[in-house]
Amino acid sequence: MTQSLPFTIPLAAELAAVALGAVQGALFAGAFTERRIDALGAVLVGVGLALGGSVLRDLLLGEAPVVIRGQWYVLVAVVAAFLGMSLQRLFARLDRIILPLDALTIGLFGAIGTSKALSLEVPAVPAVVVGAIAAVGGSMLRDLMLNLPVALLHVGSLYAVAAAAGAAFLVSLVAVGVTVPDAAIAGVALTTATRLLAV
Amino acid sequence: MTQSLPFTIPLAAELAAVALGAVQGALFAGAFTERRIDALGAVLVGVGLALGGSVLRDLLLGEAPVVIRGQWYVLVAVVAAFLGMSLQRLFARLDRIILPLDALTIGLFGAIGTSKALSLEVPAVPAVVVGAIAAVGGSMLRDLMLNLPVALLHVGSLYAVAAAAGAAFLVSLVAVGVTVPDAAIAGVALTTATRLLAV
Amino acid sequence: MTQSLPFTIPLAAELAAVALGAVQGALFAGAFTERRIDALGAVLVGVGLALGGSVLRDLLLGEAPVVIRGQWYVLVAVVAAFLGMSLQRLFARLDRIILPLDALTIGLFGAIGTSKALSLEVPAVPAVVVGAIAAVGGSMLRDLMLNLPVALLHVGSLYAVAAAAGAAFLVSLVAVGVTVPDAAIAGVALTTATRLLAV
Numbered sequence: 001m002t003q004s005l006p007f008t009i010p011l012a013a014e015l016a017a018v019a020l021g022a023v024q025g026a027l028f029a030g031a032f033t034e035r036r037i038d039a040l041g042a043v044l045v046g047v048g049l050a051l052g053g054s055v056l057r058d059l060l061l062g063e064a065p066v067v068i069r070g071q072w073y074v075l076v077a078v079v080a081a082f083l084g085m086s087l088q089r090l091f092a093r094l095d096r097i098i099l100p101l102d103a104l105t106i107g108l109f110g111a112i113g114t115s116k117a118l119s120l121e122v123p124a125v126p127a128v129v130v131g132a133i134a135a136v137g138g139s140m141l142r143d144l145m146l147n148l149p150v151a152l153l154h155v156g157s158l159y160a161v162a163a164a165a166g167a168a169f170l171v172s173l174v175a176v177g178v179t180v181p182d183a184a185i186a187g188v189a190l191t192t193a194t195r196l197l198a199v
Numbered sequence: 200m201t202q203s204l205p206f207t208i209p210l211a212a213e214l215a216a217v218a219l220g221a222v223q224g225a226l227f228a229g230a231f232t233e234r235r236i237d238a239l240g241a242v243l244v245g246v247g248l249a250l251g252g253s254v255l256r257d258l259l260l261g262e263a264p265v266v267i268r269g270q271w272y273v274l275v276a277v278v279a280a281f282l283g284m285s286l287q288r289l290f291a292r293l294d295r296i297i298l299p300l301d302a303l304t305i306g307l308f309g310a311i312g313t314s315k316a317l318s319l320e321v322p323a324v325p326a327v328v329v330g331a332i333a334a335v336g337g338s339m340l341r342d343l344m345l346n347l348p349v350a351l352l353h354v355g356s357l358y359a360v361a362a363a364a365g366a367a368f369l370v371s372l373v374a375v376g377v378t379v380p381d382a383a384i385a386g387v388a389l390t391t392a393t394r395l396l397a398v
Numbered sequence: 399m400t401q402s403l404p405f406t407i408p409l410a411a412e413l414a415a416v417a418l419g420a421v422q423g424a425l426f427a428g429a430f431t432e433r434r435i436d437a438l439g440a441v442l443v444g445v446g447l448a449l450g451g452s453v454l455r456d457l458l459l460g461e462a463p464v465v466i467r468g469q470w471y472v473l474v475a476v477v478a479a480f481l482g483m484s485l486q487r488l489f490a491r492l493d494r495i496i497l498p499l500d501a502l503t504i505g506l507f508g509a510i511g512t513s514k515a516l517s518l519e520v521p522a523v524p525a526v527v528v529g530a531i532a533a534v535g536g537s538m539l540r541d542l543m544l545n546l547p548v549a550l551l552h553v554g555s556l557y558a559v560a561a562a563a564g565a566a567f568l569v570s571l572v573a574v575g576v577t578v579p580d581a582a583i584a585g586v587a588l589t590t591a592t593r594l595l596a597v
Contacts, residue, residue, distance in 0.1 A: 044558060055458065060254065062263020064460020068528060071521040123270040130267060160243060259453065261462020322469040329466060359442060 007119055007180045009112050011072070017108035018050045018073050019080040024101040025049030025142050026084030031098070032146060039085055045145050046081025047074070049105075052141030057113045057134035061120055102139070103195035106163055107188035110135030114167040115184050124171045131167030135191065136160060158198035166191030206318055206379050208311050210271070216307035217249045217272055218279040223300040224248030224341050225283030230297070231345060238284055244344050245280025246273070248304075251340035256312045256333035260319055301338070302394035305362055306387035309334030313366040314383050323370045330366030334390065335359060357397035365390030405517055405578045407510050409470070415506035416448045416471055417478040422499040423447030423540050424482030429496070430544060437483055443543050444479025445472070447503075450539030455511045455532035459518055500537070501593035504561055505586040508533030512565040513582050522569045529565030533589065534558060556596035564589030 026046030030039075051067045051074070058065040067073035087097075113134025117127035136159055142148075170187030174180055225245030229238075250266045250273070257264040266272035286296075312333025316326035335358055369386030373379055424444030428437075449465045449472070456463040465471035485495075511532025515525035534557055540546075568585030572578055 040559065058460075059258060059457060060264055060267050062257075062268070065458055068458050068515075068520055068524045069460070071523065074523045074527050117267075122267055125270065125273045126267045129273050161239065258457060259463055259466050261456075261467065316466075321466055324469065324472045325466045328472050360438065 007115070009116055009119075011070075013108065014054070014066075014112060015072060015076050017105060017112060018054070018067070018077050020101055020108065021053070021105045021138050022046040022050035022077045022080035023084035023087070024098060024105055025138070026081040027088060027098050027101070028142065029146060030085055030088045042085045043078070043081040045142055046084050047077045048145050049138040049142040050077040050080065051138070053109045053113070053134045053137035053139075056137035057109075057116065057130055060130050060133060061117060061122065063120070100196065103162075103192045104188075105138070106135045106159070106195055107166060107190075107192035109138065110163045110166045110191050111170055111184040111187040114170045114187060115180050118171065118174060118180065124175065127171055128164060128167040131170070131187075132160060132163040135163035135167070158195070162191045162194035162198060165194055206314070208315055208318075210269075212307065212383075213253070213265070213311060214271060214275050216304060216311060217253070217266070217276050219300055219307065220252070220304045220337050221245040221249035221276045221279035222283035222286070223297060223304055224337070225280040226287060226297050226300070227341065228345060229284055229287040241284045242277070242280040244341055245283050246276045247344050248337040248341040249276040249279065250337070252308045252312070252333045252336035252338075255336035256308075256315065256329055259329050259332060260316060260321065262319070299395065302361075302391045303387075304337070305334045305358070305394055306365060306390035308337065309362045309365045309390050310369055310383040310386040313369045313386060314379050317370065317373060317379065323374065326370055327363060327366040330369065330386075331359060331362040334362035334366070357394070361390045361393035361397060364393055405513070407514055407517075409468075411506065412452070412464070412510060413470060413474050415503060415510060416452070416465075416475050418499055418506065419451070419503045419536050420444040420448035420475045420478035421482035421485070422496060422503055423536070424479040425486060425496050425499070426540065427544060428483055428486040440483045441476070441479040443540055444482050445475045446543050447536040447540040448475040448478065449536070451507045451511070451532045451535035451537075454535035455507075455514065455528055458528050458531060459515060459520065461518070498594065501560075501590045502586075503536070504533045504557070504593055505564060505589035507536065508561045508564045508589050509568055509582040509585040512568045512585060513578050516569065516572060516578065522573065525569055526562060526565040529568065529585075530558060530561040533561035533565070556593070560589045560592035560596060563592055 023046065025048065026042045028049075029042040029045035054067050054073070055065045058067075067077075110131045114127055114131030117130040122130060139159070166187040166189075169190045170183045173183035173186055178186075222245065224247065225241045227248075228241040228244035253266050253272070254264045257266075266276075309330045313326055313330030316329040321329060338358070365386040365388075368389045369382045372382035372385055377385075421444065423446065424440045426447075427440040427443035452465050452471070453463045456465075465475075508529045512525055512529030515528040520528060537557070564585040564587075567588045568581045571581035571584055576584075
């Protein structure tokens with residue numbers, strides 16, 4: 001649509017979010033031993049978490065999903081999900097890793113989603129919505145795949161609050177003249193911190 | 200795609216449907232006291248119900264979701280959802296309000312979805328499908344968010360019947376020469392009445 | 399996007415997949431007598447199974463869903479779902495029919511999805527993902543509509559394995575110079591056989 005974007009999302013940032021999401025999803029799924037998720041199932045959940053929020057974001061923005069059109073996203077997600085599955089044996093208490101990874105993944109996807117919405121000239125308020133949905137979309141898909149109650153509403157609403165706060169902060173900073181990369185870093189920090197403190 | 204639409208959906212009609220859906224969703228979610236949905240959760244459900252059917256409609260039609268591209272939809276949904284949440288304290292028996300609101304919301308979203316499909320030159324039969332899905336999509340999202348069994352199939356199928364009947368009536372009227380606004384009003388009336396009588 | 403497609407999916411192949419999916423979905427839903435799915439509910443599940451994977455595929459590819467833009471898909475799905483519902487009375491043991499139908503439906507949707515992704519110049523790895531999701535998307539929608547645990551992860555992951563194996567086989571054959579129709583037939587055969595042997 002917009003041909004002269006004022007900025008584009010760096011590929012490295014997107015791939016980092018995909019990789020962290022895949023590791024976290026595979027770890028999370030693997031921790032459900034009582035549900036008999038096998039190794040492949042854990043990998044699938046990791047890939048779903050890594051790519052789900054991104055696909056949802058692009059659909060909301062009316063764009064062809066970049067994770068399908070591009071070459072690297074799926075590869076990175078699959079490799080990272082295998083890595084996450086293997087890590088399970090190394091760590092005795094997964095909670096300590098899953099939570100910070102979850103917080104950082106939400107922060108990254110939220111900031112990327114909000115920035116992409118702004119770059120497509122989406123107005124401020126819906127841009128926050130896109131960022132928040134991009135942030136939590138992967139986790140919602142993970143919960144659907146595992147047949148868990150969707151965490152969004154039941155873990156207190158702090159998931160959504162953390163995501164929306166970071167997205168709104170990013171939009172506000174851009175509105176007062178901060179560059180998008182700087183505003184995005186501030187948004188990631190706010191969302192990650194809110195999520196971590198919320199426990 | 201089609202540049203010379205024979206008609207467009209009036210913004211006021213879409214915003215009215217969004218507002219009613221948000222009020223109804225927040226009321227509905229707030230009535231689940233035993234599930235410990237907090238105030239913010241009720242607002243999120245309201246917004247989800249208000250925007251979900253519309254997003255699904257635009258995705259099926261291959262269009263960028265209007266609720267994201269436009270400025271007003273999200274704002275109206277959030278304000279109306281807060282209003283719905285506040286109304287809970289005013290009314291002793293919410294059932295009497297939720298049901299008619301539900302019926303009217305389904306009717307409006309169905310008629311808007313069907314009209315938009317026709318305006319994009321979707322053939323008659325799939326236009327009815329788009330209208331029916333637009334009508335019930337928000338309620339399905341509400342049920343998913345609340346972890347309820349999706350009402351579509353279990354409340355008898357009358358939800359879907361009401362939505363499809365109104366959409367089919369609208370398409371038939373347009374086929375015999377009735378203008379779209381008049382046909383849409385007839386479609387809203389049929390869907391709303393069917394849903395109300397079905398209880 | 400790509401204007402000079404090297405090949406297009408034959409309409410007959412898509413309609414065959416839609417018809418088989420609708421029959422299988424309606425049979426499957428009708429077999430849930432204890433859940434009080436009525437006749438109309440069974441038809442809706444059949445239509446959902448028949449069209450769901452196809453819609454998901456087109457959304458992932460950033461294309462307007464063909465089942466909405468075209469005339470025949472919905473009609474074929476509805477008629478076939480009614481047929482499937484009627485067949486229930488003819489067969490004493492539905493399992494013997496549902497399973498092979500399920501396997502063949504997955505195979506067809508997977509091969510069509512993978513071929514369409516390749517025709518839009520999607521890279522090889524995401525093309526396999528699109529094919530696998532197209533294959534299992536309808537069944538996932540069926541399970542969501544029936545409030546069943548999503549079969550993807552719990553029936554062993556063999557559903558997903560069968561779908562991805564066929565898609566990967568198709569992509570590999572095309573890469574070494576086999577024509578798409580021939581590769582698609584091989585992909586259908588591999589997915590169907592894997593799914594059947596996996597029981």
